Amino acid sequence: MEMQEQTAGWGERWPAPAKLNLMLRITGRRPDGYHLLQTVFQIIDLCDWITFYPAENGRVYLRNPIPGVPEHEDLTVRAANLLKQYAGCSSGVCIDVEKNLPMGGGLGGGSSDAATALVVLNRLWNLHLPLEKLMELGLQLGADVPVFVYGYTAWGEGVGEELKPITIPEQWVVVIKPDCHVNTKQIFLAEELTRDSKSITMRDFIAGDCRNDCLPVVSKLYKSVSDALDALSQYAEARLTGTGACVFAQFNSEQSAREAFSGLSQNWSVYLARGLNVSPLYEKLEHGSV
Numbered sequence: 001m002e003m004q005e006q007t008a009g010w011g012e013r014w015p016a017p018a019k020l021n022l023m024l025r026i027t028g029r030r031p032d033g034y035h036l037l038q039t040v041f042q043i044i045d046l047c048d049w050i051t052f053y054p055a056e057n058g059r060v061y062l063r064n065p066i067p068g069v070p071e072h073e074d075l076t077v078r079a080a081n082l083l084k085q086y087a088g089c090s091s092g093v094c095i096d097v098e099k100n101l102p103m104g105g106g107l108g109g110g111s112s113d114a115a116t117a118l119v120v121l122n123r124l125w126n127l128h129l130p131l132e133k134l135m136e137l138g139l140q141l142g143a144d145v146p147v148f149v150y151g152y153t154a155w156g157e158g159v160g161e162e163l164k165p166i167t168i169p170e171q172w173v174v175v176i177k178p179d180c181h182v183n184t185k186q187i188f189l190a191e192e193l194t195r196d197s198k199s200i201t202m203r204d205f206i207a208g209d210c211r212n213d214c215l216p217v218v219s220k221l222y223k224s225v226s227d228a229l230d231a232l233s234q235y236a237e238a239r240l241t242g243t244g245a246c247v248f249a250q251f252n253s254e255q256s257a258r259e260a261f262s263g264l265s266q267n268w269s270v271y272l273a274r275g276l277n278v279s280p281l282y283e284k285l286e287h288g289s290v
């Protein structure tokens with residue numbers, strides 16, 4: 001029995017879901033240059049999958065490093081090391097990331113990988129850190145990490161770390177990944193970016209105010225993003241997630257989403273997904289063995 005408790009969860013696949021920013025307003029800028037936002041993060045069912053294996057001598061390493069990302073910079077490795085350092089933990093881990101989410105797409109894949117590492121290793125290493133502490137550690141890795149630790153579709157303010165629950169219909173979505181990587185920093189540094197949007201309420205958002213202030217800058221700099229928006233607009237209202245490059249549209253029925261998906265797949269890299277109110281990571285934690 002004791003043995004089983006020690007090994008449960010190791011060697012299992014844990015989901016790291018993507019998010020969409022259903023709206024994104026920039027309401028100001030902090031003295032350190034970071035932008036103050038209002039956003040709605042919706043978790044979707046497209047996922048990376050992460051497996052953790054015990055490792056000797058406190059080593060933290062990747063089974064398969066992502067091409068182009070040095071191992072020590074990988075967000076899962078950084079998350080594991082941060083957790084070890086904060087908790088004074090001497091355990092090790094070998095991390096296997098099955099990467100499905102496009103990088104630099106505005107879907108938050110790297111951030112979600114980091115959040116899954118924080119939440120699952122907290123359990124596997126028996127650290128018992130509270131969720132708030134994991135969110136705080138996550139924020140040191142990136143502005144999108146806290147929402148994935150939180151694990152619910154949320155209304156976000158601050159730089160995205162002040163989160164409140166919001167329940168949204170779990171609609172079908174079609175996501176296009178244009179063939180470019182958008183550099184988040186470049187967009188936030190752009191002179192022409194609107195930084196003084198008025199704050200809105202959840203009610204304004206639900207009534208249809210879902211502008212993304214990054215859209216004009218991104219579609220001007222990246223033609224393939226504006227082309228993708230045009231293509232998707234033939235089926236439904238198309239929006240940008242985060243700073244892009246991905247664009248998405250919501251559909252009320254699976255059939256209408258599938259029609260758009262098929263129509264677009266010939267010319268675009270497209271994903272069909274479902275909006276969720278609860279992260280699949282938490283579904284697994286509640287029903288799984290850890």
Ligand SMILES: C[C@](O)(CO)[C@H](O)COP(=O)(O)OP(=O)(O)OC[C@H]1O[C@@H](n2ccc(N)nc2=O)[C@H](O)[C@@H]1O
Pocket residue numbers: 021024033034035036037039106111141142143144145158159160184185188242243
């Ligand atoms: C655009 C969003 O995806 C919306 O969810 C996030 O705000 C961006 O989150 P992220 O990719 O985790 O970004 P980070 O890695 O924290 O930041 C990348 C760079 O973008 C700029 N940045 C980011 C977030 C923010 N609120 N203001 C900023 O000015 C900073 O220059 C930062 O160095």
Ligand SMILES: Nc1ncnc2c1ncn2[C@@H]1O[C@H](COP(=O)(O)OP(=O)(O)OP(=O)(O)O)[C@@H](O)[C@H]1O
Pocket residue numbers: 066069073074075076097102103104105106107108109110111113142144184242243244245
């Ligand atoms: N495990 C990881 N998965 C993806 N990217 C990683 C990872 N570790 C480090 N990175 C780095 O982080 C960068 C951003 O990746 P990510 O997938 O989070 O982009 P994104 O979808 O644009 O995120 P966001 O919506 O947070 O801006 C990558 O280009 C890569 O250099």
